[in-house]
Amino acid sequence: AQSVSQHNHHVILSEAASLELGCNYSYGGTVNLFWYVQYPGQHLQLLLKYFSGDPLVKGIKGFEAEFIKSKFSFNLRKPSVQWSDTAEYFCAVNPRGMDTGRRALTFGSGTRLQVQP
Amino acid sequence: AAGVIQSPRHLIKEKRETATLKCYPIPRHDTVYWYQQGPGQDPQFLISFYEKMQSDKGSIPDRFSAQQFSDYHSELNMSSLELGDSALYFCASSSSTLLAGAKNEQFFGPGTRLTVL
Numbered sequence: 001a002q003s004v005s006q007h008n009h010h011v012i013l014s015e016a017a018s019l020e021l022g023c024n025y026s027y028g029g030t031v032n033l034f035w036y037v038q039y040p041g042q043h044l045q046l047l048l049k050y051f052s053g054d055p056l057v058k059g060i061k062g063f064e065a066e067f068i069k070s071k072f073s074f075n076l077r078k079p080s081v082q083w084s085d086t087a088e089y090f091c092a093v094n095p096r097g098m099d100t101g102r103r104a105l106t107f108g109s110g111t112r113l114q115v116q117p
Numbered sequence: 118a119a120g121v122i123q124s125p126r127h128l129i130k131e132k133r134e135t136a137t138l139k140c141y142p143i144p145r146h147d148t149v150y151w152y153q154q155g156p157g158q159d160p161q162f163l164i165s166f167y168e169k170m171q172s173d174k175g176s177i178p179d180r181f182s183a184q185q186f187s188d189y190h191s192e193l194n195m196s197s198l199e200l201g202d203s204a205l206y207f208c209a210s211s212s213s214t215l216l217a218g219a220k221n222e223q224f225f226g227p228g229t230r231l232t233v234l
Contacts, residue, residue, distance in 0.1 A: 032221065043207065044160070044225040051221070090159060102148050102172045102213060104162035105223060 002027035002093050006108035013081050014116050021076040021111050023065075023091030030096040033074040034105065035065055038088045047089075050074065051096070061085070086115045119143055121226030123208050129232045130198050138193040138229045142210030148172065149191040150223060151183060152207040160207060166191055167213075198233045205230050 007022040025031060035047040048059025055067040065076045074091060092105040122141040130136050142149050148167045152160040153176075162175035166185035177183070180198075185191040195202060209223040 036225075043227045044209075046222060046224075049222060102165065102167045102211075104150055104165055104173055104175060105152075105160075105209075106162070107159040109159050 002031060002095065002106045004091050004093055004106055004108035006089075006091055006111050008111045009109065010112045010114070012114045012116065015083055016080045017115075019076070019078040019081045019085075019113070021089055021091075021113070023074045023076065023108060024072050025074070025091075025093045026072065027093065027095065031093040032096050033065075033067060034092040034094075035059065035063070035074070035076050036090045036092060036107075038090065038110075040087070044090065047076070081113070081115050083115050083117050086113060088112050121208055121210050121224055123206075123226040123229050125229060126227060127230050127232075129234065131234055132198055132200065134198050134233075136195045136198060136231060138195070138206055138208075138231070140191045140193070140208030140210075140226060142189055142191070142208070143212075143224055146189070146210035146212045146224075148211045148213065149185055149189070150209040150211075151177075151191070151193050152209065154205040154207060154228075155201075156204070158204075163193070195231075200233050203231060203233045 003026045005024045033050040036044040047063050048057050050057045050067045058064045089111045091108040094103040094105050124139045150165040151163040154160040163177040164183050165172045169185045181195050183193045205228045207228045208226045211223045
């Protein structure tokens, strides 16, 4: 079974600071990788995803993530955060294969980001 | 664009009561997933259905059951409710046959917040 670790549980930044949230996964095979954001009281929204190809993935709202296969990592980055980025961020994976479209996501424990004006 | 619909959005029940949560996936999506997110926790996979058949099973208690109907909507039935069942229950849907850009991506509903008193 796969597992996901997010090392930063709570991050506090000032506006315009740069952001990097760590995500490492453990799985014996190939995975698809995702970052979801959950704004207070809202549902999960996809920020970006990696299935294959260029390991540097750009998502919505200026976020990007880099898949480093040798490190089993998929860290999320943003050069300059805004107050509106205050939310919980979840890294998730599911196994890649013929039936990948039917495989559930395994989530990390989440990182709560607080951006101060 | 149509999104995943869940009802009810909020539900309050007493211990030992039953509850039924409903999920209406995005049209033409063939897979439905149920996740449970406890307070301050990451979403945990419960169960999924592909083309109306159970596809995968996660940490779903025996007190819970689910099914997917001919119109692809799904219901999560919860019996003998316990205080620990209080959580946000998300439904997600995906398609294994859409264009590659959205293929295998799970779209989440707004969730049903269940409170057990």
